[in-house]
Amino acid sequence: xxxxxxxxxxxxxxxxxxxxxxxxxxxxxxxxxxxxxxxxxxxxxxxxxxxxxxxxxxxxxxxxxxxxxxxxxxxxxxxxxxxxxxxxxxxxxxxxxxxxxxxxxxxxxxxxxxxxxxxxxxxxxxxxxxxxxxxxxxxxxxxxxxxxxxxxxxxxxxxxxxxxxxxxxxxxxxxxxxxxxxxxxxxxxxxxx
Amino acid sequence: xxxxxxxxxxxxxxxxxxxxxxxxxxxxxxxxxxxxxxxxxxxxxxxxxxxxxxxxxxxxxxxxxxxxxxxxxxxxxxxxxxxxxxxxxxxxxxxxxxxxxxxxxxxxxxxxxxxxxxxxxxxxxxxxxxxxxxxxxxxxxxxxxxxxxxxxxxxxxxxxxxxxxxxxxxxxxxxxxxxxxxxxxxxxxxxxxxxxxxxxxxxxxxxxxxxxxxxxxxxxxxxxxxxxxxxxxxxxxxxxxxxxxxxxxxxxxxxxxxxxxxxxxxxxxxxxxxxxxxxxxxxxxxxxxxxxxxxxxxxxxxxxxxxxxxxxxxxxxxxxxxxxxxxxxxxxxxxxxxxxxxxxxxxxxxxxxxxxxxxxxxxxxxxxxxxxxxxxxxxxxxxxxxxxxxxxxxxxxxxxxxxxxxxxxxxxxxxxxxxxxxxxxxxxxxxxxxxxxxxxxxxxxxxxxxxxxxxxxxxxxxxxxxxxxxxxxxxxxxxxxxxxxxxxxxxxxxxxxxxxx
Numbered sequence: 001x002x003x004x005x006x007x008x009x010x011x012x013x014x015x016x017x018x019x020x021x022x023x024x025x026x027x028x029x030x031x032x033x034x035x036x037x038x039x040x041x042x043x044x045x046x047x048x049x050x051x052x053x054x055x056x057x058x059x060x061x062x063x064x065x066x067x068x069x070x071x072x073x074x075x076x077x078x079x080x081x082x083x084x085x086x087x088x089x090x091x092x093x094x095x096x097x098x099x100x101x102x103x104x105x106x107x108x109x110x111x112x113x114x115x116x117x118x119x120x121x122x123x124x125x126x127x128x129x130x131x132x133x134x135x136x137x138x139x140x141x142x143x144x145x146x147x148x149x150x151x152x153x154x155x156x157x158x159x160x161x162x163x164x165x166x167x168x169x170x171x172x173x174x175x176x177x178x179x180x181x182x183x184x185x186x187x188x189x190x191x192x193x
Numbered sequence: 194x195x196x197x198x199x200x201x202x203x204x205x206x207x208x209x210x211x212x213x214x215x216x217x218x219x220x221x222x223x224x225x226x227x228x229x230x231x232x233x234x235x236x237x238x239x240x241x242x243x244x245x246x247x248x249x250x251x252x253x254x255x256x257x258x259x260x261x262x263x264x265x266x267x268x269x270x271x272x273x274x275x276x277x278x279x280x281x282x283x284x285x286x287x288x289x290x291x292x293x294x295x296x297x298x299x300x301x302x303x304x305x306x307x308x309x310x311x312x313x314x315x316x317x318x319x320x321x322x323x324x325x326x327x328x329x330x331x332x333x334x335x336x337x338x339x340x341x342x343x344x345x346x347x348x349x350x351x352x353x354x355x356x357x358x359x360x361x362x363x364x365x366x367x368x369x370x371x372x373x374x375x376x377x378x379x380x381x382x383x384x385x386x387x388x389x390x391x392x393x394x395x396x397x398x399x400x401x402x403x404x405x406x407x408x409x410x411x412x413x414x415x416x417x418x419x420x421x422x423x424x425x426x427x428x429x430x431x432x433x434x435x436x437x438x439x440x441x442x443x444x445x446x447x448x449x450x451x452x453x454x455x456x457x458x459x460x461x462x463x464x465x466x467x468x469x470x471x472x473x474x475x476x477x478x479x480x481x482x483x484x485x486x487x488x489x490x491x492x493x494x495x496x497x498x499x500x501x502x503x504x505x506x507x508x509x510x511x512x513x514x515x516x517x518x519x520x521x522x523x524x525x526x527x528x529x530x531x532x533x534x535x536x537x538x539x540x541x542x543x544x545x546x547x548x549x550x551x552x553x554x555x556x557x558x559x560x561x562x563x564x565x566x567x568x569x570x571x572x573x574x575x576x577x578x579x580x581x582x583x584x585x586x587x588x589x590x591x592x593x594x595x596x597x598x599x600x601x602x603x604x605x606x607x608x609x610x611x612x613x614x615x616x617x618x619x620x621x622x623x624x625x626x627x628x629x630x631x632x633x634x635x636x637x638x639x640x641x642x643x644x645x646x647x648x649x650x651x652x653x654x655x656x657x658x659x660x661x662x663x664x665x666x667x668x669x670x671x672x673x674x675x676x677x678x679x680x681x682x683x684x685x686x687x688x689x690x691x692x693x694x
Contacts, residue, residue, distance in 0.1 A: 033451050037458070048465065051298035055273055058297040088624075096277070097284070097291035099597040102634060105624060127639075128630035142627040143641075 059096075068092060069176040072108060072168070078116060078175060084109040084132050084139070084150050086121070091179045104179050105129060106166060107139075109150050118168040118177045119152045125159040127184050139163065160187045242454070245446035247433030250453035253327070254431070255460035256320035262461040263313050264415065266468075267351075270306040271408070278358070280404035282397035285360040286482040287598045293479050294595035304472035310352050312468060314497045317348060325552055328540030329432035332439030335532040337425040342529040344418050347411055349497075354407035356495065360400060362583070365483030366492035368403075369395050374505060377517045395485065435540045480587035491579050493570070500562035503569075524555065619689025622682055631672065636693035642671060649691030657687050 054061070070089040078085060084107040093100045105121035123130045128143035138155065139148035147156040152163030167178040183190040229235040246254070277296060279288040292299040321341070324330055330338040357368040372395070375386040391398025432439045433446075447453070494502050501521075508516025527534075535548055542549045570576050623629060623636075631642035638644025652660065660668070661676040661683065678686065 030451070037451075037454070041458075044462070051301050052269070052273055054298040055296060055302050056276065058295075058299070061297055062295075094597060095600070097279075097287045097295075097595075097597055098600045100600045104634075123630075126641075128641075129624065129627050131625060131627055141630075143630055 069169070069171075069178050072106065072118065072175040072177050075116070075170045075173050075175045078108050078110070081108065081110055083134060083137065084119070086132060089177055089179060106177055106179070107132060107152075107163075108175065109152075111151055116168060116170070116175060117151060118166045118175075120164040120166055120179070120182070122164065122181070122184075123159060124161050124164060124182070124184055125157070130163065160185055161189065164189055242448065242450035244427065244431070244449035246431045246449060246453055247437050247442035247446045248444040249447040250449075250456055251434075252456055252460075253323055254453060255457050256316055256323055257426075258457040259316050259460045259464060260313065260320055261419065262457075263309055263316060263464060264419070266465065267306060267309050267313070268412065270302050270309065271412075273302055274306060275408065280358070280400055282360060282400050282483075284598065285358060285400060286479075287596075289359045289361075289479055290595055291597075293476075293591075300476045301472050304475075304477040305468050307477040308468055308471050310355060311495065311497070312464060313348055314352065316464070317345060321345070322552075326542050326549070327432065327435050328439065328542070328545065330532045331535070331538055331540060332429070332432065334425075334429050334432070334439070337422065337429055338532045339529060340418050340422040340425060344415065344422060347415050347418065350411050351407060351415070352495065352497070354403040354411065357400065357403045358407065359479055360483050361480035362483055362487065362490055362586070363480050363492060365395065365485065366487075366490045367494050368399070370492050370502075371494070371498075372399075374517060377513050379514055379518075432540075435542070437540070439538055439540060478587050478591050480583070481590045489579060491576060491583065493580070496563070499566045500559040503562040503566035613688065613692060615685050615688040616692045617689075618682075619685035619687070619692075622678070622686045623689055626676065626686075628686075636690065642673070645690055646693050649693065654684075654687050654691070657690060658683060661686070 068091075070091050072087050072089055087106055087108055088103045089106055091102055091104055093102070107119040107121060109117050109119065111117050121129050123141045123143065123146055125141065125144055125146050128141050130139045130141045130146070130148065132138075133140045137150060139150075139152070140146070141148075141157065141159070145157050146154075146159035148159070148163050149155055152165060154162045164180075164182045166180060169176050181192045183192050225235070274292065277288055277292045277299070279285055289303070292303055294300070324338075324341070353368075353371060357364045372386050372390055375389065376382045378385065387393055389399070389402060390396075391402050430442065433442050433444060437444055493499075504521075505517060531548075535545075537545075539545060570580060629635075631639055632645050633639045633642075636645030636648075638646075648657070661678075663675055664673040676683070676686070
């Protein structure tokens with residue numbers, strides 16, 4: 001009972017201060033203050049949510065598409081080759097805080113101009129792994145008999161385009177390649193990862 | 194009940210109705226009335242904002258809402274940190290290093306969260322001290338005070354469980370010591386320690402348990418007790434200044450809105466600004482990954498556990514129970530049940546010399562213990578050198594670029610070729626024949642054919658050889674062709690296939 005009385009007396013004091021009966025000014029002030037606080041709160045809240053948003057959007061903001069260069073081997077090793085040579089390159093993919101290391105097959109060949117070229121072993125038709133058939137001097141896909149020349153040019157079969165040439169360079173005597181995946185079943189090379 | 198609110202709602206005056214009608218033509222007023230008719234938000238807001246404060250708003254009353262604000266900040270930053278954190282002994286440290294070193298704003302958010310826990314302890318102590326000095330626990334507020342004590346304990350629990358989660362050296366060893374203390378409790382101590390650790394030793398199960406406590410159980414309890422605490426507070430009413438009768442306030446009251454709310458908001462702004470500056474200029478560090486084999490490491494708890502840490506040093510042997518359990522337990526009980534002992538309505542601190550004296554004696558003792566702990570560490574050259582080298586290790590780890598963790602599957606497959614020459618030869622044949630075209634690199638499988646992982650445990654070598662030479666009907670239908678190889682090449686291929694797991 002005492003408590004109730006205290007509350008009531010409190011309310012009375014408040015009523016007197018706010019003057020509900022005295023006119024509309026206090027009420028207007030109350031609204032104005034509310035709007036002011038609401039706006040201020042929204043601005044501060046927006047400011048505080050900036051780091052949160054950046055944190056969530058990290059995977060979209062950071063450039064994850066840059067593919068690293070992998071070593072294929074010493075360039076001398078390929079100096080005398082007459083036919084495409086199969087090499088396994090180690091590629092590293094980042095998956096958040098993990099890295100996944102895998103090996104991918106590539107073919108090193110020498111073009112007519114004597115320059116090295118590197119081909120992805122993934123068939124442009126359905127993604128099978130294409131072996132080099134030395135006796136026929138051709139790449140022949142075991143899945144659907146797609147046939148490619150030593151430089152990857154399409155010679156026959158269901159494949160829509162030549163074998164995919166990968167970016168390569170020689171640095172300090174090491175042949176390096178940038179391994180990428182390309183969309184299958186389309187006539188033009190399109191990078192997918 | 195709520196007089197100003199009620200009088201405003203029911204104001205029958207013509208002028209007021211005109212005013213409301215006038216406001217209605219404008220958008221916001223109309224929207225608000227629409228919302229109110231469906232939610233009763235107006236009376237809810239009034240109930241929240243018109244809380245009467247006897248004697249008026251004061252800066253001294255800001256700590257409670259400051260704590261609420263800090264707790265919400267911890268919840269929000271915590272949820273966001275969980276986007277990247279992994280609670281496993283294998284990955285926890287890497288994922289925190291990733292958050293700290295790579296993720297945009299990651300170090301900042303983690304620092305806000307980590308420093309936020311210390312800030313909560315500080316503001317909690319201020320809140321308790323204010324309540325104690327003002328005698329605001331008096332006048333039928335026993336349960337309100339008790340709920341606050343439970344919240345205090347829960348917050349300390351949050352700090353203790355959260356400390357382990359980064360799984361770095363200091364987290365690991367501090368928690369090892371922290372949980373070891375439990376085994377000093379007679380009879381149930383060891384069982385309790387094992388329950389908390391999920392085994393006799395610290396390990397990945399400990400981390401899971403601490404994670405569940407930190408992220409699910411304790412926060413749920415905190416939400417519940419905050420609700421109870423706030424409800425009991427509103428039920429009892431604000432106690433007002435020290436001259437006020439705590440059971441029946443007599444001074445004219447001022448509503449919570451707007452002045453007290455402004456004070457509270459300013460305090461919240463000051464807190465978040467300080468945290469932001471600290472997090473930006475002195476981000477929380479992360480040490481090297483926990484190494485249980487390390488024997489040199491000197492664990493030191495967070496500053497708020499230092500007094501207890503020092504206190505426990507004095508209790509060894511059979512008397513330990515006294516120091517670890519009995520004395521702190523008695524003090525905690527005395528503290529929690531204070532309003533039951535101290536029933537007088539007198540609130541002025543200078544008229545309560547025993548209670549106030551005891552309160553400050555305990556805090557002074559804690560302060561002295563903390564200072565002693567620091568002094569001992571600085572005075573002992575061996576300890577000081579070790580602590581310095583631990584700090585340097587943490588610093589150099591922080592400076593090193595982020596090192597991603599090698600995924601297990603790729604490790605295992607990479608090792609096969611190195612470990613077993615026959616398997617390595619088999620791997621070459623597997624790729625030469627184009628087996629990987631359909632069964633995938635390392636037998637991981639593709640859309641065209643199933644994976645081969647574990648096939649070696651399903652069939653023995655002879656059966657595998659037979660199946661390779663002459664595939665079953667189901668296999669043939671799936672596109673599998675017979676493998677024609679020399680005997681030794683077939684053996685190598687089988688060795689490789691068997692190694693796929």
